[in-house]
Amino acid sequence: MKKIKSRGRDKLKYTLSAWLIMLPGVALFIFFQWGPLVQSVQMSLYETRNIELVRFVGLDNYISVLKNHVFIQALANTFSYTMWSLLIGFFIPILIAMLISETARAKGFIRTAVYVPNILPGLAAIILWKAFFSADDTGVLNILRGYMGMESMAYLSEYQLVIPIIVVIATWKGAGATALIYMAGLSGINPQLYEAAAIDGAGIWQRIRRITLPAIFNLGSTLLILQIISIFQIMYEPLVLTMGGPDNASLSLMLLMWRYAFGGGTMEFGKASAVAVLITLLLTVFAILYSIMNKRKVTWE
Amino acid sequence: MKKEYFEESSDGSLKNSSAYAKVKVKQAPERTGVIRSFDLGVPGTKIGLTVVYILCAALVLIALFPVFWVIMAGFKDLRELNSSTAIFPSSFDFSQYTTTWDQSGISRTYLNSFYVVAGSIACALVVNGMLAYGLAILKPAGYKLIGRLVMLSLLTPATISLVPLFMNIQRVGMGGFFWPLWLAAGANAFFVVLFRQFFESLPFSIIEASRIDGCSPLQTFFQIVMPLSKPIVVVITLYTINAAWSDFLLPYLVLGNSQWQTVMVRLFILSTQQTINDAVVLRTVVFSMIPPILLFFIFQKKLTENAISVGIKG
Numbered sequence: 001m002k003k004i005k006s007r008g009r010d011k012l013k014y015t016l017s018a019w020l021i022m023l024p025g026v027a028l029f030i031f032f033q034w035g036p037l038v039q040s041v042q043m044s045l046y047e048t049r050n051i052e053l054v055r056f057v058g059l060d061n062y063i064s065v066l067k068n069h070v071f072i073q074a075l076a077n078t079f080s081y082t083m084w085s086l087l088i089g090f091f092i093p094i095l096i097a098m099l100i101s102e103t104a105r106a107k108g109f110i111r112t113a114v115y116v117p118n119i120l121p122g123l124a125a126i127i128l129w130k131a132f133f134s135a136d137d138t139g140v141l142n143i144l145r146g147y148m149g150m151e152s153m154a155y156l157s158e159y160q161l162v163i164p165i166i167v168v169i170a171t172w173k174g175a176g177a178t179a180l181i182y183m184a185g186l187s188g189i190n191p192q193l194y195e196a197a198a199i200d201g202a203g204i205w206q207r208i209r210r211i212t213l214p215a216i217f218n219l220g221s222t223l224l225i226l227q228i229i230s231i232f233q234i235m236y237e238p239l240v241l242t243m244g245g246p247d248n249a250s251l252s253l254m255l256l257m258w259r260y261a262f263g264g265g266t267m268e269f270g271k272a273s274a275v276a277v278l279i280t281l282l283l284t285v286f287a288i289l290y291s292i293m294n295k296r297k298v299t300w301e
Numbered sequence: 302m303k304k305e306y307f308e309e310s311s312d313g314s315l316k317n318s319s320a321y322a323k324v325k326v327k328q329a330p331e332r333t334g335v336i337r338s339f340d341l342g343v344p345g346t347k348i349g350l351t352v353v354y355i356l357c358a359a360l361v362l363i364a365l366f367p368v369f370w371v372i373m374a375g376f377k378d379l380r381e382l383n384s385s386t387a388i389f390p391s392s393f394d395f396s397q398y399t400t401t402w403d404q405s406g407i408s409r410t411y412l413n414s415f416y417v418v419a420g421s422i423a424c425a426l427v428v429n430g431m432l433a434y435g436l437a438i439l440k441p442a443g444y445k446l447i448g449r450l451v452m453l454s455l456l457t458p459a460t461i462s463l464v465p466l467f468m469n470i471q472r473v474g475m476g477g478f479f480w481p482l483w484l485a486a487g488a489n490a491f492f493v494v495l496f497r498q499f500f501e502s503l504p505f506s507i508i509e510a511s512r513i514d515g516c517s518p519l520q521t522f523f524q525i526v527m528p529l530s531k532p533i534v535v536v537i538t539l540y541t542i543n544a545a546w547s548d549f550l551l552p553y554l555v556l557g558n559s560q561w562q563t564v565m566v567r568l569f570i571l572s573t574q575q576t577i578n579d580a581v582v583l584r585t586v587v588f589s590m591i592p593p594i595l596l597f598f599i600f601q602k603k604l605t606e607n608a609i610s611v612g613i614k615g
Contacts, residue, residue: 017518018441025432026447028424028488031469033454036462043465051468096360101334102353112601113361116368119597121547123565124586127572128371131583136383140370143386176364187333194337204349207335233458236550240572254460261464262554269464276461287456 040280044273051269061274065260071275073248074256077163078232081252084167085231090224093175097182098212111183114176122173126240129169130156133241156242162250166237178223185219186212225290229283253279368590375584382580401584407564411588413479413556414546414563420483421545422538428487429537430530433496434522438508448497455490460550467554481555486545492537499533500526539600543593564589 044061046053065071100110117125132140135154142152156162189211197207235254238244244251244259251259253275261272332338340346374382376390376397385391402408435441436448470481503526511521527534549565556562558570568589571582 014439014518015441018435018439018444021431021439021518021522022435022441022444022447024428025435025487025493028428028484029432029451029454029490032466032485032488033457033459033462033490034450036465036469037454037457039465039468040462043468051471098334099353099356099360102332102336102350103334103357104332106357110357110361114364116594116597117364119543119593120368120590121549121565121593123547123549123568123572124589125367127568127582127586128367130572131371131374131579132367138383138386146386172363172367191333191337194335195339198337198339204335204340204346212335229458233460235460240569257464261467269468272464276464280457280461283458 040273040276043270044277046270048268048270050267057270061270062278065271065274065278070248070251070256074251074253077249077251078234078253080163081167081234082228082231084164085170085227086224088164088167089171089175089227089231090220092171093178093223094182094216094220096175096179097186098208100179101183101186111180114179116176117173118177120173122236123240125173126169126237129172130241133165157246159246159249162242162246166234166241166250167231169241170231170234170237178227181223182216182219185216189215221293225286225293229286232283232286233279253282371583371590372587375580375587377580379578379580382583397580398584398587401581402588405567405581405585407567407585407588409560410562410564410567413561414565414592417479417482417552417563418542418545420479421486422541424483424487425489425492425537425541426527426534429489429492430496430527430534431522433493433500434518434526436493437497437500438503438505438526439518451490451493454488455494463550463554466551470555476555477559478556478561482545482548482552485551486541492540495533495537496530499530503529535600535603539596539603542596546593 043053045056045058047055047057047060096114100107100114103110120128133155134140134142135152135157136142137146137152139152139155141155145152155165193211194207197211202210233254234252235258238250238252238255239258242250244255257272257275257279260266260268260275336346336350370388373388373390376393376395377385378394378397381391432447432451436444436451470476475481507525507529508521511525512518516524547565549563549569552563552566553569556566562570564585568582568585571577571585
């Protein structure tokens with residue numbers, strides 16, 4: 001009887017000390033992650049002044065955010081970012097990976113070089129590209145235009161060009177790392193498949209279509225959805241490059257949130273949170289689509 | 302076989318041996334892609350391979366040229382930057398760099414960045430490690446809930462909770478110093494998951510043995526589990542260095558224009574000012590890139606390998 005009791009006490013002691021070890025982590029997660037997530041929802045329902053919640057206003061913040069014509073534009077822009085990122089950002093890493101896999105000499109060097117943009121601090125890379133796209137005659141791209149006898153151009157002030165340019169910059173930064181993942185996928189293909197296909201008379205293009213691309217299909221669909229989720233939150237690039245301009249043409253939803261909170265000096269945290277919650281809802285839709293796709297993937301195999 | 306023959310023979314053939322080795326590399330480069338060695342005889346394949354190499358050269362150029370360009374641009378003074386269309390500066394004048402280094406107080410921001418990085422590493426390893434240790438090995442009653450919540454934060458984007466996080470930091474009066482940045486590194490869901498996966502693969506008998514020998518759970522963590530987990534500790538340290546060095550949004554909100562601003566905060570503030578000298582901005586860009594590039598070339602293999610394994614799991 002005494003033994004059982006002491007064993008019970010031991011177990012309690014064990015549980016307590018285990019939780020004590022986990023406590024710093026749990027506390028920091030509450031402060032930095034879980035708390036803010038809940039507060040985001042709460043704050044979106046309140047009128048705020050500086051960092052204080054003033055009074056409960058129900059869905060007023062949402063209504064005023066949605067009524068603002070800028071929101072619709074930011075939403076449309078965000079979808080435009082996503083679309084361009086699918087056109088540019090999705091295929092280029094696959095192409096890079098396939099090209100590098102075909103090389104035999106200097107492969108290590110090429111792989112390292114292509115990865116370099118990824119290790120640069122994001123902000124430094126963006127400012128670097130700002131100088132490339134500078135409107136002055138000495139912006140690097142304008143120098144190139146000059147050689148071809150064309151007038152200088154203010155790329156980042158072009159209403160139609162600004163989003164594709166930002167996507168190109170983001171792709172330059174990230175493509176090397178994504179390509180590396182695809183290369184790992186490609187190196188997992190059994191070489192005997194290619195040999196067997198060649199014996200059966202399949203040319204190089206047919207092997208790419210029938211073996212290579214199907215082999216990285218699953219990887220591609222996973223990376224695709226991750227890419228959509230990350231491009232949907234694009235903020236740093238337009239913030240540093242254009243501040244959302246010209247005339248809100250590059251304003252993304254996240255940047256709109258930043259503007260409400262820290263942009264105009266007004267600190268409209270309630271409305272900023274409403275935007276944040278709306279973004280989260282949209283991302284949740286993507287996540288659900290992703291899990292549905294994942295289920296289908298299993299049956300596909 | 303042939304190689305051995307050359308090496309065994311007299312002095313003069315040593316040259317032959319190395320020449321043979323070169324030829325051998327040329328004749329049979331390891332092909333890992335769609336184009337196999339047996340395709341090389343097919344007409345057109347050689348041309349195709351040439352195109353592949355040209356495209357790869359273009360990729361290398363596109364990836365590296367901007368970095369090269371900004372370093373060159375840093376040698377130019379403002380007048381030259383705004384008038385010259387040449388890539389190379391008129392003179393390689395290091396005083397441009399040293400002047401910017403001294404006048405913009407970059408050495409101080411560098412030091413601050415190193416503080417942020419050092420504290421972040423400590424927090425990232427100890428706090429995330431202990432949480433993962435609880436989830437993977439100790440498993441006290443109710444640990445599953447925490448595990449699920451950590452997975453949830455892995456999926457929710459961090460920037461979404463930026464506003465309430467900023468409010469919380471202000472409320473508890475942590476603004477203006479490194480504390481929020483250090484502690485934020487201790488709440489990284491990705492690191493917890495990495496640690497947890499690694500800890501779960503450790504042989505349980507060792508942990509059990511240390512318990513029987515009278516180690517407390519905390520002692521076991523620091524003296525047994527962490528030393529056994531060197532590979533993942535290295536990886537998480539490298540990730541933390543990169544993230545802590547490169548981040549600018551939370552540091553900007555927390556540190557602002559104070560004496561504790563980091564390199565990236567400095568760069569962000571510079572880039573938002575209209576009046577600032579562009580040449581100074583570009584030189585600051587170069588300064589901000591140096592530590593990550595050095596780190597990359599030292600730990601190149603670790604970083605790229607892990608990008609792969611992490612990417613596949615994610």
